Amino acid sequence: MVELAAPSGRGRPRIRVERVAAPSRLASALVPVVSIALALAASGVLLLAAGENPIAVYRAMLRGALGDRNGFAETLVKTIPLLLTGLGVAVAFRMRLWNIGAEGQLYLGAIAAAGTGLYLVPGAPAPLLIGGMLVAGLVGGAAWGLIPGALRAFLGANEIITSLMLNYVAILFSEYLVHGPWRDPSSFGFPGSPALPEAADLPRWGTTRVHLGLLFGLVAAALLWGTLRRTRWGYEVGVMGANPRAARYAGMPTRRTILAVMALSGALCGLAGMSELAGIGHQLQRNLSPGYGYTAIIVAWLGRLHPGGIVLVAFLLAAILVGGDQLQSSMGLPAAIAPMLQGTILFFLLGGEALVRYRLAWGATVPSRDPGGRERA
């Protein structure tokens, strides 16, 4: 820490936050590593307090998430919805459209896909059925994203609020369907739609649960990367995100682009819902998503809104989720431990991210002095 020359006594000692003029590349690269180390240390204290050996717990987490074929496969399974929703959220964030509605868009995608598979074309052969559900998922999510998009574009309504509120509408609508009109009559009163036709199951990788959705995610990431970098539309999104006034000055179609971006954002989240449905659940049921749409926001930020970064972060967060979940069975830890660990790790990751841009400065504030030796007028 740089010491200031002879600060005299009047200043109050305190900690303050300063903006770092230009975050260095080294700091950007180091921070995630340091954050994770700190997160492990802090969680370690909590684990010790709970009477557990932190090293053993961490080892079990790592083994659970990445150590064997099954764990690794489960991590990939969880990567899929995080990746798709993360990409969806990131497109909107790039234009500074704060779409917090990924969760609802995911549900709508799943509802639309389920409706298609169950009632619209249930008898179709697999490629057609899956294709139809895919389109339905995209359209359902896009429509749900378009609502806050249109409210913002035409009325200037704050999309944070509207997209968030629509999450509740979507989740409750899905509840209504599985309790009511779509409930499987043979389920003895359990909420849930009938199972989709077998032809609707997404192809899997060997004996694991990893399904075609992973390919959807990777292709979507590649396409998105290309679109943002190489197309006129991608350039417009970039300009509108970085300086909306310059976009207006250049005559870019602001409204149309808001609508398009929100539709795309919603479509990607809807695809996440469709692939969860057709790849994992095979029926519309409660708790289709344990909050992927919210974790997506973290994925998008930590991935710096870059498709490549989002692929990496989605995988990393999936590993943390899977590793934590496995603790319960492998070490017999209380159920609350895993979410606590996950939360702590996320907290430090996000905090570290902020520290790349800001730093804490300790020490006395400099008292007001008069270097000229003259009194102020």
Next chain:
Amino acid sequence: MIHDERSPAIEMRGIGKRFGATAANADVDFVARFGEVHALVGENGAGKSTLMSILAGLYRPDAGTLAIGGRPVRLRSPREAIGLGVGMVYQHFMLVEPFTVAENVLLGQERAGPWLETGAVERELRELGERYGLAVDPRAPVWTLSVGEQQRVEILRLLHRGAKILILDEPTAVLTPQEAAGLVRTLRGLAADGFCIVFISHKLDEVLAVADRVTVLRRGRVVGSVAAAESDRRSLARLMVGRELASLVERPAEEPHEAVATGEPVLELAGLRAEGDAGRPALAGIDLAVRAGETVGVAGVAGNGQRELAETITGLRRASGGRVRIGGADATNRSPGEIARAGVAHVPEDRLADGLIGGMDLAGNAILRRYRRPPLARGPFVVARAVAAFADRLLKEHGVAAPGRRTRLGTLSGGNQQKLLLGRELAGEPRLIVAVHPTRGVDVGATEAIHALLRAQRERGAATLLISEDLDELLALADRIAVLFEGRVMGIVPAAGADPERLGLLMAGVDGGGVAPVRRVAVAGG
């Protein structure tokens, strides 16, 4: 003047600062004393703002030492700098617009207790204002103030915090000549009271008039430090550029350029009305026409509707009445895109806010007007190679000093940003050019280049509406000069043989006799 007997306020020794591959400052020695106005000059990108930002605690130097009031210090933040009596007024003001002057002054100051003691501050501000000619109403919300008044608030804020060393980065670039003269008096008054003033400017006449000493930077290095009394434009310019600049030594008695046969009216305004940001009328019925091959200058004291005029013509602001016709077709309240496509180039007043994207690279900024069309676009795609070629050529042709097209625009020096914008807008074949302060913040050499560009466009047949507060610039470039006062055209006079005195009267709202009457333009359907 015997500077050496005054105590040194600032001593910077061997200062170095790199940004990536760019050495913004290299081995810079800079000494300024209490009681003097010290000017810092140099071409765009020479490192002036960087050096002063180091002094103000915003950047940390990579090398060198810094002493303030004779004591070696290391600054970690602007707050520490102000604590040591060093304050800087940046090229972009840092005021909170909805707050009053007094509240802005109090912001960030640490006073005991949870209450804002605005009463005491207001009194103190009035005293300071009276003493140094910095009058502003402490209770006025900042957004109601003119640019010149906001600048006074910035200075008052620093004085109120006890700054004894004031750094002003191109303060006069945003001022009218009258306001600039007032600022010069203020600075001289402060120096006489023992303050140390560092003053950055591209206007050499002004530098020679206000400064005691002048330090010249070239490509990050000090190439000379001279007493103003023993210097002149010629020697300063030679130091800055490193060679003789024929055109700027003696201001060529800008002979009224040969008349270009003017053509059809390209821009016609009839009874144009618009409201300002505060919802008050800013344009109160403007009638004006600009023909092909003609440059019409718009003079006036800042805040008399210039900005709104440019914005209303280019579609960025709604007209509340009247008509705009471009090339004979109605263009009133068309979208900015439609107007741009009609062949209108626009150099906006606030370049970083409106015309450029600070967070994007230079290539992204260069293509803003052309990314839709071939050769930069092919179908829905942007052709990376064409973009690179176009951006490189633009940077080269307009002498934008930058490491390359991948550089983030926000890191460019102010003047280089302006050069990029000018180059972009004046490329191609615009039918109408609306240029607001096109040479603000641009160094002497580049000013000449921009003037040459504007002249070439006029000869090519473009109609130009040139809004400027620099009368010399208007007289040099315009065919006719319209004077704006409180949103009205007070009069239109031919630039050839125009009398600055009479223009000044018109600008003050006095309808001088003998001035050509305001020309009414008949517009069908207007």
